[in-house]
Amino acid sequence: MSKTMEALREIFGCRVSASLAERYCYASDASQVQGMPDYVVRPENTQEVSWLLRFCSEHQIPVTPRGAGTGLAGGASPVRGGVVLDMSGMCKIVEIDIGNLQVIVQPGVVADKLNLALRPHGFFFPPDPGSSAMCTIGGMISNNSSGMRSVKYGTTKNYLLDLEVVLADGRIIRTGSKVLKSSAGYDLTRLFAGAEGTLGVITEAGLKMAPLPRSRKLVLTCFQDAETAGRAVISVFSAGITPSACEILDRLTCRVLKSCDPNVAVPDDGDVILFEVDGQESSTEEEALQIAEICRQQALSVRVADSKKEMDEIWAARKLVGAAISRLDPSKTRIYMGEDVGVPISRIPSLIKKVQQISAKLDIPAMKFGHIGDGNLHVALFIDVMDDVQWQKLRLAADRIHRAALEMGGTVSSEHGIGQARAEYLPEQMGEETLQVMRSIKRAIDPANILNPGKLAL
Amino acid sequence: MKLDLRSINRCVRCGTCRSVCPVFEESGWESANTRGRILVMKGLASGFEADKEVQESLNTCTTCGICTEKCPAGVNPPQLVEEARRELVASGIMTAEQSDLSMRIYGSGNTFGELTSRLAWLSDRSWLKAKSDYVYFVGCMNSYRYTETAKNSFALLSKFGVTVLPDEQCCGSPLLRTGFSAARLVDANVRQMKQIGAKTIITGCAGCYTTLKKNYPAEIRIQSIPEFLADHISELNIKSLPLKVTYHDPCHLGRHNKIYEQPRRVIEAVCELREMKANRENARCCGGGGGVRSGYPDLSQQMAKRRLLDVPEGVDYIVTSCPLCVRNLRDAGAGEKVIDLVDLVARATGLPK
Numbered sequence: 001m002s003k004t005m006e007a008l009r010e011i012f013g014c015r016v017s018a019s020l021a022e023r024y025c026y027a028s029d030a031s032q033v034q035g036m037p038d039y040v041v042r043p044e045n046t047q048e049v050s051w052l053l054r055f056c057s058e059h060q061i062p063v064t065p066r067g068a069g070t071g072l073a074g075g076a077s078p079v080r081g082g083v084v085l086d087m088s089g090m091c092k093i094v095e096i097d098i099g100n101l102q103v104i105v106q107p108g109v110v111a112d113k114l115n116l117a118l119r120p121h122g123f124f125f126p127p128d129p130g131s132s133a134m135c136t137i138g139g140m141i142s143n144n145s146s147g148m149r150s151v152k153y154g155t156t157k158n159y160l161l162d163l164e165v166v167l168a169d170g171r172i173i174r175t176g177s178k179v180l181k182s183s184a185g186y187d188l189t190r191l192f193a194g195a196e197g198t199l200g201v202i203t204e205a206g207l208k209m210a211p212l213p214r215s216r217k218l219v220l221t222c223f224q225d226a227e228t229a230g231r232a233v234i235s236v237f238s239a240g241i242t243p244s245a246c247e248i249l250d251r252l253t254c255r256v257l258k259s260c261d262p263n264v265a266v267p268d269d270g271d272v273i274l275f276e277v278d279g280q281e282s283s284t285e286e287e288a289l290q291i292a293e294i295c296r297q298q299a300l301s302v303r304v305a306d307s308k309k310e311m312d313e314i315w316a317a318r319k320l321v322g323a324a325i326s327r328l329d330p331s332k333t334r335i336y337m338g339e340d341v342g343v344p345i346s347r348i349p350s351l352i353k354k355v356q357q358i359s360a361k362l363d364i365p366a367m368k369f370g371h372i373g374d375g376n377l378h379v380a381l382f383i384d385v386m387d388d389v390q391w392q393k394l395r396l397a398a399d400r401i402h403r404a405a406l407e408m409g410g411t412v413s414s415e416h417g418i419g420q421a422r423a424e425y426l427p428e429q430m431g432e433e434t435l436q437v438m439r440s441i442k443r444a445i446d447p448a449n450i451l452n453p454g455k456l457a458l
Numbered sequence: 459m460k461l462d463l464r465s466i467n468r469c470v471r472c473g474t475c476r477s478v479c480p481v482f483e484e485s486g487w488e489s490a491n492t493r494g495r496i497l498v499m500k501g502l503a504s505g506f507e508a509d510k511e512v513q514e515s516l517n518t519c520t521t522c523g524i525c526t527e528k529c530p531a532g533v534n535p536p537q538l539v540e541e542a543r544r545e546l547v548a549s550g551i552m553t554a555e556q557s558d559l560s561m562r563i564y565g566s567g568n569t570f571g572e573l574t575s576r577l578a579w580l581s582d583r584s585w586l587k588a589k590s591d592y593v594y595f596v597g598c599m600n601s602y603r604y605t606e607t608a609k610n611s612f613a614l615l616s617k618f619g620v621t622v623l624p625d626e627q628c629c630g631s632p633l634l635r636t637g638f639s640a641a642r643l644v645d646a647n648v649r650q651m652k653q654i655g656a657k658t659i660i661t662g663c664a665g666c667y668t669t670l671k672k673n674y675p676a677e678i679r680i681q682s683i684p685e686f687l688a689d690h691i692s693e694l695n696i697k698s699l700p701l702k703v704t705y706h707d708p709c710h711l712g713r714h715n716k717i718y719e720q721p722r723r724v725i726e727a728v729c730e731l732r733e734m735k736a737n738r739e740n741a742r743c744c745g746g747g748g749g750v751r752s753g754y755p756d757l758s759q760q761m762a763k764r765r766l767l768d769v770p771e772g773v774d775y776i777v778t779s780c781p782l783c784v785r786n787l788r789d790a791g792a793g794e795k796v797i798d799l800v801d802l803v804a805r806a807t808g809l810p811k
Contacts, residue, residue: 017487019511024501025488030471042486069488070473089486110477134477320530326468327532334470334531385467 004059008039011051015042015089026066026084031336033074033420035454037064037084044089046164046172046203053201054170056083056450064452065197067108067139070131072336073419075143075196079454085201087138093117094204100178102161103209107138107202123209126153129415130319138202143417144194148245148318151373152278153210155415157193162206165192165199168446178206191441196417197452199445213278216244217288218305218314220274221295222267226250226368229271230349232295233372236275237345239294241287245276246373247318250352253367253380257317260324264317265310270300273372274314321369325382332365332382337421338398341405342376342414354404355379362393376414418456426457459545461503465538468531469496475525475535480743481518481750484760489515492525492535499542508551516542517553518757520750521635522709522743536748543637552637555753560638567627567643568598576626579605580612590621593656595647595670597663598628599781607781610804611662611683618690620660623650629661631669636749644673651678660686662800664708664780665747668715682711684779684799688720691727696806701729701774703802706765706787707741708780721779721799728806735768742768744778746786762790777802 001009008016017023017040028034038061043049056063062082069076078084091108098121105114111132115124128147129135135145141163146155162176175188192199223229226248233246249257254268266272273295277287292302305311323334343351352368355377359366370378379401383390402412402425412418412425427435435457442449442458449458475492476482482491489498489511498515502508521536529535546552552560562571576596577583594615600608612622627647630640651659659674661667662683670680687694705725711717718738725731736742745751745761766787769776776792778784779799787796 017511019489020506020509021489021494021498021501021511021515022487024506025494025497025515027497028471030473040488068473068476069471069493070476086486086488112477131473134473320474323470323472323530324532326470327530330464330468330532333468336470386463 004061005039007055008041011048012041012043015044016040026069026086027077029066029069029071029074029076031072031074031077031419031421033077033079035077035079036081037078038081039083040086041083042086042089046166049085049166049201049203050170050172052083052085053166053168053450057169057448060448060450062450062453063201065138065142065201067136067142068110068134070135071139071143071419072339072416073413073421075417075419075452075455076139077420079420082450087201088136090203091136096121097178098123101180101209102178102206104204104206105137106204107136107141109137111135111137111140118209119212122212124212125159125207126210127156127159130322137205137207141193141202141205142196143415146415148247148371150415151246151371152242152244157190159208160189160193160205161208163189163192163202164204166201166203168200168448168451172203176206180208194417196419196455198442198456198458199451201451213244215281215284216276216278216311217284218274218276218311219288219291219295220265220267220272220303220305221299222270222272222301223299224270226271226352227349228298229273230352230372232298233273233348234346235294236291237373239290241277241290243275243291243373244278245274246371247274248272248348248369248372249274249318250368252365253321253369256324256328256367257321259328261317264313265305266314266317267301274318318369321367322378322380325367325380331384333385334380334382335385335394337381337394338401339378339380340376340413340416341379341401341410342374343405343408343410345372345375347408347410348372348375348377351377351404351408351410355401358397358400358404362397364390364393364397366397371414374414375410420455423455423457459502459549461499461542461545462538463503465533466496466499466503468533469493470531472530474528474530478524478528480522480524480745480761480764481520481757483764484757485518490518492519495519495539496533496535499538502542508546513546513551513553516546517556517636517753518750519748520709520743520745520761521748523713524740524743527713527739540635540637547637553753556636556749559632559636559749559752563628563633563643568602569628569632570598570602572602576601577622579608580622587619587621589655590619591655591657592618592620593651593654593659594620594622595629595659595661595666596622596626597661597666597781599663599785601626604781604784604798607662607798607800610809611800613809614694614800614803614807615660615686621654623647623654625650629666629669630673631665632749634669634673635747640673648675662779662798663782664710665782668710671715682715682717682779684711684717684721684724687724687799687803691724694803694807696727696803697808698727699729699806702732702772703729703775703777704732704734704770704773705737706734706744706776706778706783707738708778708783709741709743709747711779712741713739724799724803725777728802732770732773734770744783744786746782751782751786758786759790762786766790766792775802
């Protein structure tokens with residue numbers, strides 16, 4: 001046994017592994033970025049994390065924090081080896097504090113489980129990534145995750161009140177408090193949101209919660225093409241309505257949805273926009289009718305759904321559609337590349353058109369769906385992974401999609417993060433000088449560069 | 459190693475299975491959930507040595523199939539796991555527990571290594587029919603451990619003209635689930651089924667049911683006892699009982715074969731049914747299947763204990779229709795509160811205890 005292993009064993013006992021099987025299982029997340037760790041460690045409390053980071057700083061061992069490993073950019077892939085710190089075992093809901101409108105959690109709590117616990121109190125934690133059934137709050141904070149409801153409710157960073165963070169040298173800090181607002185100094189809480197574990201390891205989080213809406217309604221609209229659909233969306237927002245979700249599903253996506261489950265009540269003869277409104281019964285009623293009215297002028301069909309069962313079915317199908325292509329064609333696998341670009345809302349129709357051109361030119365099929373309400377388009381590219389030529393085309397397609405988004409003043413990632421997969425685009429997106437500020441912050445907090453090295457173009 | 463890379467590659471590593479795998483709930487290590495197992499298989503296909511941890515990753519799968527149910531990409535992980543186990547065993551790589559289990563079954567024709575008759579529970583065999591359309595396939599567990607259930611099953615079924623195989627052998631399930639061949643046992647059973655002229659085989663064991671359905675000639679119709687009873691409810695002379703019970707869906711009856719409603723119909727003909735917290739396609743595995751009980755008894759019992767937390771309050775019995783589930787849940791602390799569906803029906807039809 002190596003000296004390092006001996007030291008780790010002494011603190012973590014059977015919660016450390018250096019077996020080939022375990023290291024391989026922790027080598028990647030859901031992206032294509034891989035790196036073999038030397039050790040996997042599963043801490044149970046803040047003190048253990050603190051001890052580990054101090055130890056790794058002293059011995060110059062890279063540490064890559066990880067939640068459920070559902071990331072799509074390699075944020076949790078240990079590209080420089082070292083230790084993978086599996087935080088998913090720290091999964092207690094510490095306190096639900098209704099009076100102060102907040103909940104304190106450990107980072108390994110799974111998003112859906114948190115919401116299951118909040119529901120009886122009439123509250124919820126709004127950020128809702130497609131992976132909410134498995135992703136952890138720690139991972140969500142570190143990627144500043146969001147989902148289809150961010151158009152109204154914002155992203156994870158909008159719900160952070162206070163973080164307990166272990167720094168690279170083992171120091172434990174708190175970045176906020178229980179107050180709902182504070183104007184005291186640098187906003188360190190939000191500095192850690194989207195930092196992808198490069199600045200510290202989050203060991204506890206105080207989160208704001210929102211009251212559950214009394215009523216939801218869904219307006220299903222279908223358009224001849226994505227451009228008409230995009231115009232309708234702009235008309236709805238311009239009328240002063242903020243839907244709680246505003247999703248586009250292109251023709252191909254709807255066909256895949258229908259083939260997987262013919263009972264899903266989604267039109268499949270055009271590009272579909274799903275508008276959801278939430279709030280009081282009277283307001284959702286009124287807003288749903290208003291949206292229907294606005295869209296009717298340009299749409300092929302418009303329908304208001306208000307049965308909970310139907311809405312749940314549609315959203316459940318929508319959440320899983322990304323990987324569903326293999327159900328139709330087992331020789332095809334969805335590869336998460338170029339899957340998370342974002343542009344100003346008004347540019348969405350142009351982006352869709354551009355993606356269509358890229359996909360046609362390279363002969364790589366692409367489903368396009370996503371949060372049109374905040375300009376975030378998910379492109380699902382799928383290939384035969386045993387075919388090297390298709391891999392090459394895929395990489396090319398992803399690169400072109402990223403560059404198209406940047407040309408339109410957009411972002412290479414709206415909610416999945418940069419990790420290593422998209423790091424090469426960061427200089428162009430942020431500008432070299434801005435990136436230098438990030439690098440200065442990183443150096444100041446983690447001078448030995450042990451925390452998740454090789455990510456975020458740092 | 460020859461593995462179905464086409465299927466393995468369909469996994470997008472989204473982690474949906476990670477959130478439902480009952481083994482992972484107890485273990486916490488990635489290699490002990492479906493996504494991890496698929497990665498381990500990928501590793502094996504690319505030349506990894508099948509060391510102890512690799513075997514443990516593959517062998518701790520109960521093949522409960524909840525991952526298959528939830529997988530958005532349509533992967534069937536239990537099938538892949540069983541294939542990988544077969545490949546390893548074919549190369550002579552297996553744990554001591556696997557080896558013992560196979561030797562026991564090959565040597566005795568049953569999972570326990572018992573050398574006594576499988577039909578000891580049936581004292582009077584003189585009137586057994588040599589020819590019949592229907593055969594009751596008893597299974598190792600009910601033949602040797604739950605003989606009351608075997609008696610009750612036979613008593614319920616015999617009025618419909620059912621007989622048993624004169625020299626029934628283990629259906630082969632424990633071998634097939636853990637990577638071995640069961641050809642000899644299957645052949646021996648099929649030969650007898652043909653001699654009897656059986657058109658339908660009825661079994662009260664979920665494990666046997668899947669195996670008879672998947673690994674036996676397709677021309678023989680296979681029915682589970684819950685299906686058979688549900689088809690004949692009106693002929694059973696059931697008198698309702700003042701009981702409240704819950705139903706545990708055995709993985710190999712529910713998820714693997716979609717038999718959810720028939721046992722519930724039968725129970726509701728007898729008494730009040732209250733559902734478990736996770737039921738039907740979401741039912742949590744009892745932890746007893748896939749060779750996990752024999753290979754990893756502690757892990758298996760932890761899963762059973764967690765399953766018992768799903769039991770609703772105020773029920774008199776936990777009814778199920780798989781002797782493996784009965785045993786694992788009983789051992790996890792529920793004791794005699796766990797009963798087979800057949801025993802509930804037997805009581806409601808006034809069969810002698």
